[in-house]
Each structure stands twice: as structure tokens, then as C-alpha cells.
Amino acid sequence: MVQDDINSETNAIALDEYISKSQAGDLSTQIEAVRNVISRFSKISDAKAYHLFIDNFPKELFDEFNSMTRNGTYGDSYLEKKKLFFDVFSFIFRNQNMKLLSDLKGQPFVVLLLKFFKQHDQCLAFDPEVIYDSIKVCASQQSNRILFIMENGLFHYHSLISKDESPRYFHVLCKIIYKFKSLNQDLCPLELSKSINQTMTKLVSTKEDDLAPLLFTQLRMIHRLKLLDEIELNVTKFYDITNEIFSRKVDLNSNYSYILYLPKIWSGILNASTNSIQIDTIEKLIFFARIFSVNISDKMDESYWDRWDLNLTPNKLQRYYIIYLTFVAFPIIDHDVHPDLRILLERLHTSFRKFSKKNKFVRFSNKNLFQFLQYYIKSFITLNIRISLLDEIYLHDELEKLLIEPSYKLLCCFLVSQILIDICDHPKLSECYFATGFGNAKRFLKTLILSLSDDKYCKRIQQDQRLSFYQNLKSKHLLVIEKDFLNSLFSRCEAHIFDACKAELPEVYINSAYKIFTQLLASIIHSFHESNILDENEAKNLDKLCDDFSKGKSTIINSHDIPGAMLDSHPDSNSSSNKISLHKLSFRDLLRLFVLIYEQKFIYGDENSKFTFFF
Secondary structure (H helix, E strand, C coil): CHHHHHHHHHHHHHHHHHHHHHCCCCHHHHHHHHHHHHHHHCCCCCHHHHHHHHHCCCHHHHHHHHHHHHHCCCCCCHHHHHHHHHHHHHHHCCHHHHHHHHHCCCHHHHHHHHHHHHCCCCCCCCCHHHHHHHHHHHCCCHHHHHHHHHCCHHHHHHCCCCCCCHHHHHHHHHHHHCCCCCCCCCCCHHHHHHHHHHHHHHHHHHCCHHHHHHHHHHHHHHHHCCCCCCCCCCHHHHHHHHHHHHHHHCCCCCCCHHHHHHHHHHHHHHCCCCCCCCECCHHHHHHHHHHHHHHHHHHHHCHHHHHCCCCCCHHHHHHHHHHHHHHHHHHHCCCCCCHHHHHHHHHHHHHHHHHHHHCCCCCCCHHHHHHHHHHHHHHHHHCCCCCCHHHHHHHHHHHHHHHCCHHHHHHHHHHHHHHHHHHHCCHHHHHHHCCCCCHHHHHHHHHHHHHHHCHHHHHHHHCCCCCHHHCCHHHHCCCCECHHHHHHHHHHHHHHHHHHHHHCCCCCCCCHHHHHHHHHHHHHHHHHHHHCCCCHHHHHHHHHHHHHHHCCCCCCCCHHHCCCCCCCCCECCCCCCECCCHHHCCHHHHHHHHHHHHHHHHHHCCCCCCCCCCC
């Protein structure tokens, strides 16, 4: 108790001495007074000392600091005075004073700090760790964060710290300074635009990736505050920066959490009305697929996904279908130029597989379950990942749940057709599948026939409406994909299948069942391509042929019995290549063609879309 009284008394004397000397006209005396207070009170929390220190801070010394920032004078004792300023700042903004900062008395010193940062003086006058801690304390007050943001303070701070120190501290400060979750009127869009342009310009000119956390955090805040259409943003420059940095930092073993800011930023840009961009090239499609795949993988790998309900928001759906379109384009992509695309998509597939195992007993809505299966199965086939027995059981059980609902029959046929592609790629499985007593194969064809001739489906299609499942997809989520690019992409994909078919050896039928199924499927696809439906008579005829064969009534089907039968290969006067009759294609190639037609008609294009190489 006695010692506390003594300390209290000596502290009071020290503060009185500070007040007295701070009013002296001699600058050296003022400097001495300031140093004495810092030395005595730096390790303790004393509200009285905090207030007296700021309230009585020597005016001449403050003006000297201000003069040093204004005219860049490097006169006598410049470095010594500059170090003193940073000591003053660290003394005011320290953990012991955290509860005292709400009165904003220290804000003039924040303004001075930002002015010193803007000098970009390479003669370091502060301890990086100390000033880092002080900025964190300073940023506990929103008004101070606004000052940092409006002056692009962290941009200038970054130029003063070494490259070794930058990764350790910089990203943390970015997150703290730019953590606004609601709009503040003091955040000026014009100044924000200048800051972002300043950051991007330096990133482009210096290739200093350490500045990336600042740029991405700035834009994350702007997106969160719905200011993307209020600022001036060079989207092309930001696209190039993102592409370069993402390619360098996307190493799956690296921990660059700020990379995960990109999906939301780019979703905002894609859907912005002013600062926007359209996907109109393969390169842009791949760009977005890579960014979005990392985001979805990261989310699916988090523990809370055990309880995730597959609720797909508009942004999630948009990302999902952009990645899916990349799968459609996968065969025509130059993978030597984009070596990490497959790696990222394989990682995403692994995340989907883990999710399916964790949630195999969870009941999801039919819509969300189908979205999940549509991607998952496409991923298997595109990446040539073998569907294991356990995978097959899981997919079978989930598809059976969907088939209960009549409106999902055609959708399920679309998914099953892709699973059949996997089966056809494995000769032993294919032989088994098309063996006599082919219940599964027959069921697929009959369900497809029934789906394409269903009254409700036919009426809807004839009224120029999309499948109800995809009804709002294009108008709400796919407007970001340029129409001519989509048409070109599907044309190239059709050409890829066409060229592959021309290069294949003549089809060798496994058995009579395989031959019959192939001919029936060719007829179904022809009608589907031309009119999107099967008329009643055509459907009955195809269904009867299916039943007759299974009952042993026929082992040979004449071409005139099959609706939509095409001529054999014949020269096309408008083309340098030959058309290929659908009835000359293998069952696998027909399935690939059916999948592509479905994807263009119902998902990305419109019901009147037509192919030209096979029809």
C-alpha cells in the first residue's frame, strides 16, 4: 500500500513536470518531456496519464512533426525526431489504452502517421512488430479505419516494410482495416476508386504479390457494401492481375486465404451493371471455373458441411453451372496451356465424393439432390474417374428416389445416359449390361421413350417453354455467358465427337441386344434433336420394338421399322466432310451425342438449337 502511494505520488510529479516542460519554447525541452512520459508510463495503464499526455502534447513539437511530413525536410536530427513520432504513436495506441480510445483524442496522430507513410522514406524509423501492434489497436476504432481506407494507408505502409516481414503482418492488418460490414457515409467511392487503381497499378508494374491481400481485401469490402457499381474499376486489369496471382498462389499446399475472397468478388463483378464482364472465350470460362472450384472445395471441406442442406443460392448456382460448362468444353480445352484445371476439378470431385459419403442417409429436396447428382456424375465421366461399386450403389439409390417423381424421369435419363457412357468404356461391364435378359438397358430405353412422349412434357415443349427444372436458369444465372460464345462452344464440341467417330473403327456389335438398342437409341436421338419430343405413334412403335425383342419375337429390325432412320454416310454438298448416319454410331457415341444435345437445348441454349455435323 505504501509503495502504491509512493508510485502514485511520483507519477503525479512526473505528469506535472511534463505539463510544465511541454509549454516551454525550447523544442529540445519538449522532446525530453515527451520521452520521459513515454519511458515512465509505457508499461502501465493510466487513464490520467493518457489524457494529460494528449491534451498537453507540445504544440511546437506537433507542428514540427507535421512540417516533416509536409515538406520532407531532412534537417538536423530528422531521423531522431521521426523515431520519436513513432514512439509517440505506439505509446498512444497500445493495448493498455484500448478502452480509452473512444474519445478520438489520438486521431490527429493517426493523420500524422498516414502522412509519414506517404513519404515512402526507406530510412526505417520504427520497429515493424511494435508499429504493427499499434496499428491493430488504432484500428479498433471505426473512424481510424476510415482514415486508413480513404488515404490507402496500408498501401503506403507496405512500401516501408521488408518483403520478409510483409507476409507475416500485412494480410492480418488488411482484414482488420477493411472489415466493414455495413455502409458508412464517410467511405467515398471516388477515393476508393483511386486507392484500388493505385494498388493495381503497382501490382502490374512491380509484380509484388505481397500487395495482393490489400487489393483483394479492398474489393471484398466494396462487394460486401454493394459499392461495385459506385466505383471506377478497370475490370480488364483486375482480370489480368487475378489470373496471374491465382496461377502462382493456387498451389494446393499453400495457405493464401485471401485467394478465397476472389469468388465473391468476381460473382459481384459478373452480375454488376457497370463494372461487369461477360464470359465470351474459353480462357475466361476456365478462369472462372478455376476460381470457383477452389471456393466450393474449400466450403465443402469445412466441418459444418456435415449439416449443409444443399441450399443453392443464386450465386452458388451460377458458379456451379459455369464449372459444369467447363466440363462440357473439357474435350476441346488445351490442357497443356491450363495444366492446373484438371487438378483443381479433381480436388473438387474428391470434395463431392466425401460429401456424398457423409450425407448418404440425409434426405434432401429433389431439386437440390438432382443439382448435386448432375454435377457429381458429370465430374466422374469428364475426368475419367472410375465409378466404383460403392459409388454405383449410392447413385442408384439416389436416382431411384428421384424417379418416383414423374417430372424427374427425363432428368434421370440424362444422368443415367452418362453412367452408361462409363459402362461402355469398360468392355466387360458393357457385355454384361447388354447380355440377354437386359432388364436395366431395357428400362433405360423405355423410360427415355416414355419421358419424351409424356403429355405434360410435350405440351410444355410445344408451347416453347423450357423444362420446368431449368426454366429460370438462363434468364437469371447464365446471362453472364455470351450467346455467340455458347453456340460456338457447342458447335466445337459436336465437331469433336464427329471427328472422333470418323476416326473410330467400324462398330462391332457385342450381341443382338446391343445392336437393337443402338438402333433404337439412334432413332430416339434423331427425333429428340429435330422436335424435342416423340409423338404418340413413334413412341408406341419404339416401345413395342423394345418389348418384342425382350420377348424373343425379333432379333432383326428392318430400317423401315425404325422411326427417323437416316441414310448411310453420304457426301454433303455444303461441307468438305461426310455426314455420318446416326445408325452407324456406337451406343457410347450416341449417348455422348444425346448428352450434348440435352445440355444445349435445356441448360445453356434453347429448345430450337440444332447441330449440323450429324443432322
